[in-house]
Amino acid sequence: MTVDAPESPQPTPPGPEGGSTSPWGIRDFRLLWVGRLIAVLAIQIQSSALLWQVYTIARREHPIEQASLYLGLVGLVQFLPLLAFTLPAGEMADRRDRKRTVAISIAVEGVCALAFLAMAIHGSPPLWALLAVAAVFGAARAFLAPASQSFLPMIVGRAALPAAIAAQSIAFQVGAIAGPAFGGLIVGINTPLAYAVSAVFFAIGLGCMIAIRTSGQPRRPDQAISRLKAVREGLAYVWNTKIVLGAISLDLVVVMLAGVALLTPIFARDILHVGAFGFGLLRASFGVGALAVALYLSRWPITRRGGVWMFSAVAVFGVCTLIFGLSKVAWLSALVLFIGGAADMISVNIRQTLIQLATPDHMRGRVSSVSMLFIGASNELGEAYSGVMVRLLGPISAAVFGGVAAIGATGLWGWMFPALRKADRLD
Secondary structure: EEOOOOOOOOOOOOOOOOOOOOOOOOHHHHHHHHHHHHHHHHHHHHHHHHHHHHHHHHHOOOOHHHHHHHHHHHHHHHHHHHHHHHHHHHHHHOOOOOOOOOHHHHHHHHHHHHHHHHHHOOOOOOOOHHHHEEEEEHHHHHHHHHHHHHHHHHOOOOOOOHHHHHHHHHHOOOOOOHHHHHHHHHHHOOOHHHHHHHHHHHHHHHHHHHHHHOOOOOOOOOOOOOHHHHHHHHHHHHHHHHHHHHHHHHHHHHHHHOOOOOOHHHHHHHHHHHHHHHHHHHHHHHHHHHHHHHHHHHHHOOOOOOHHHHHHHHHHHHHHHHHHHHOOOHHHHHHHHHHHHHHHHHHHHHHHHHHHHHHHHHHHHHHHHHHHHHHHHHHHHHHHHHHHHHHOOOOOHHHHHHHHHHHHHHHHHHHOOHHOOOOOOOO
């Protein structure tokens, strides 16, 4: 089947609508790309520093299983603001200037980095203070994601959208590679420096966003509706569009079950015994695989058999998590993370393309907010889930269980969402 927009009329995005499928000739896209790269670097460096700092503080008084619960709390306190604010933020992205919302959100993230820096300079801060700032950071992300995702089509238009999504994924993965590795190296020397670098990078990302000329004001529907009704309309659209519902719910379940972000500091310190530097390399391995595929897809995007490619990639992701849990050597752990990252990028690229092409512009903020809520649940809530599973099963059994469960969920979703499984053309 061909993935097209709904049959109901939709406004034309205000971005360029020429026949070119390359977004690189668009000045504002280049600024957006650089800003995203710098912001992701900042987030990843800060995340590496925070996870390592929290786990180190917790391990001074608690065994591995109990200390892992504190890592889970880092994800939980960032997810709760996402849960509270993401849907209203999506509705706001369909009414208010998306570019301005993105800029304000990045500025708040920079302030959070400065707060982490101030606490790190003064020695070993209380865990509750670190978690409180992490919660504010989660709230900023709740407003950032729907606005930024729905702003991209306004800049590049529909023709260049698949290539633009792949190119944006490159920016993300470069940050995901360099950020954890760079962050791990800096943390091994000086934790406050990692937070300082993050704050500087957030400032650069904010400057790139301010320099973008494209208007971020969305085109509104013909009839004004209440905010609550607008949120319900977005939820109903996702529920009734089974391709979108299946794609984002599959990501939620699989990443929550089989995500290994929280497990990497545990495996690096107490199982593989590779320290802070090895922790950075493990975190970077996943991004290296994803970057390699993103580079390929930016030049040769997947345009046929999208459903088959996505389900196959998700299954490979689950297998890689299973092997990671069983591995006792660092090189094998890094290798399966590399393959898992490559598989995840295929899934992410197809999912985002499906969602953006199947959604009218005046609803992109709300649909993106629902997608972000699912993604936030899979990442932040998934970290809390992983912390509990490590407490109950231990780190190795938790990873093995997650990998097996993810493989099973892939088959179940293929049966529950045949339209997604049969999705063919993505152009």
